[in-house]
Amino acid sequence: MTSKYLQLETTSNFITKIQWFLCIGLFSFLVLNYPHIPEWQYGSFFKINGFTLLIWTLVTFFSALISSFGKNYLKGFRYHASFMTLSLGFIMSIMLFVMTNHMILLIAFWLLMGYFMSRLIGVDAAWGEAKEASKLALKYFLISSLFLSIAVFLLAYQTQDFTLNGMISKVNQIPYSITVISGICIIISAIIQSAIYPFHRWLLSAMTAPTPASALMHAGFVNGSGILLALFSTVLFTSNTLIILFIIGGFTAIIAQFTKLIQVNVKQKLACSTIAQMGFMIMQCGLGFFNAAIVHLILHGFYKAYLFLSSGENIAHSEPQSPTNITIKPLQAIAVLIYSAIGAVLFIYLTGKSFDVNSSIFLTLIVAITVGQLTYNIVKEPSLSILQKSILPPILFISGMATYALMYNGVTVLMNDMPMVHVPTSVSYLEITFGLIFLIGFFIMKLGIYRKHPWIYVKLLNISQPNKKTVLMYKS
Structure with a gap:
């Protein structure tokens, strides 16, 4: 048993070092080549540009940070090896999703992200509530992938092009009604993954995940919809569906902030906070500022990773407080x-x-x-x-x-x-x-x-x- 734990610790240390090495390498490359980032394309399947490298840098940073934290936090956890494997699969699926240029692969990696995250939510296979939370999350992610598939295949059929670049360049040739349907399906797919009302319960139920998995989910996974909406921004503009994002995001931001105030559980409070922040990110997309949404995604990732990884300390130092009345001279x-x-x-x-x-x-x-x-x-x-x-x-x-x-x-x-x-x-x-x-x-x-x-x-x-x-x- 001791040799097994020793082998697990060695593997964990090796994976963590590789992640830090990749993060530092990617960040250095971005800084040294900014603002003229070279672009690579591999047939019709993959493309790498400045945006791809930016997301890769963020993903490797958060994964390395959470992996470093998890080495001690999960020591002795019977599913530590499963957690490491699933986390690595989740990170790889995000990186592949961001670089793909082919619609079939885009759908596959979107679904794969959801699959790995649902498994991380229910990584403690002996815990009944965790298994139910995993099933619930997977159901939502399958529905999200279904709506994304409908949007993509409608666009591909109309443009006769299965590449993202080709599809976007021909979006003005598509009948307006098809563009609207596709835009709405993309929006539904995005707001399900970001736990926007009324699709928020999967995130509130996902507190069964270990704290490092929760940090990974709140700092990375729920932000994925911002990336999806940025990739399909042209479709949303052409279909005039931005107002839907603006209204849904705004309502979610306000309601989730209200619900955050009445929570007594620290992780539930953080979940409501994430829903509110995702509402604000969606709202920014609805205003036409997809770049601002990506900045929000980055800042929220740092903020929420810190809050989850320090949540135990907050519990130890927190005391019940009476609400204060706002008065001002x-x-x-x-x-x-x-x-x-x-x-x-x-x-x-x-x-x-x-x-x-x-x-x-x-x-x-x-x-x-x-x-x-x-x-x-x-x-x-x-x-x-x-x-x-x-x-x-x-x-x-x-x-x-x-x-x-x-x-x-x-x-x-x-x-x-x-x-x-x-x-x-x-x-x-x-x-x-x-x-x-x-x-x-x-x-x-x-x-x-x-x-x-x-x-x-x-x-x-x-x-x-x-x-x-x-x-x-x-x-x-």
Whole structure:
């Protein structure tokens, strides 16, 4: 038994070192060749460009990080070898999915990603709830693959081309009704994998996965829909289905933030947070900013991997807290408004957006709200002096926006050979109306108004529950 564990540890160390070596190599190649990244194509099957290398770098980084963490976390776990094998298969399927140019392979690798993730969710084969969670997730992923298959085969039949490049170049020749059906099927496939409402229960039920698998899922797998939507951005623009993404993503972001507030389980809280972040990512795609969605995918991956891998420490140090009422003095309110406006202008300038009234106004509004919230948290802190309260907000949001702008512009350059990844659209009355609903929902959440209405609490609690078969159904 000792030699078996020793062999497993040696293999784990070797795989981890290979992953770190690949990550460092890919990152170095990107930096040394930026912004003129060479492109390779292997017949009609595979292509490698700047975007491919970017995703590969991220995937190998997160896999190496989680593998390093898992070496100690999973020591003695009877399914450690299975976890390592499935994780490696999952990582390889993502890398192959991103580089494929053939539609049959694209569907196959999309399905393979879902298969490996469902197996990771149920890696503890002796745990009944884990097996049920795995079955539920696989069912959702099969449905997602089915809708993607319908979209791809409709497009391929109309264009007589099974390559992604060829299909996208001929999308304007396809009848509008077929393009709409294909666009809707691609959207459904994407939102299922990202656990967007009403397809969110598979993620809430997936807490049976070991923490390293959860980190891999929340930092990588659910983000895959952002990649899928970016690859088919031309179809979504041509079919005029972006508004669907905008509305579904916005509603999900607000509802999931509400449900996050009432969770008592740390992993369920993180799951609701992921659903909200995926809603925001989908919303950005709906605004025509697929490059911003990829940046969000990257930042969310770092953020959520850290939160999951440190979740045990958070449990040890957390204490129940009573909700605080939001109160603000006139001078504090003025400071919040001024810094919000400065933050919005700085965001427009650093990311190269214009002051024209188009879909980018929604991203600017969200940035202004974020800066305002940051400023509010600082000006309300009693331990800080007036000078510190005046200086800290601009230092924090300027440095944060500079970092974001650097990533945003860098990702945009790496995606420059992909059509329609950064196309602001005109603002419709429907978008304005929903924007107001989004804003009202945000303030209802922040002001805690929902606490005064028990029926809202019950409704939110019900929709944020995992599938019943994945919770305490197999007690011995």
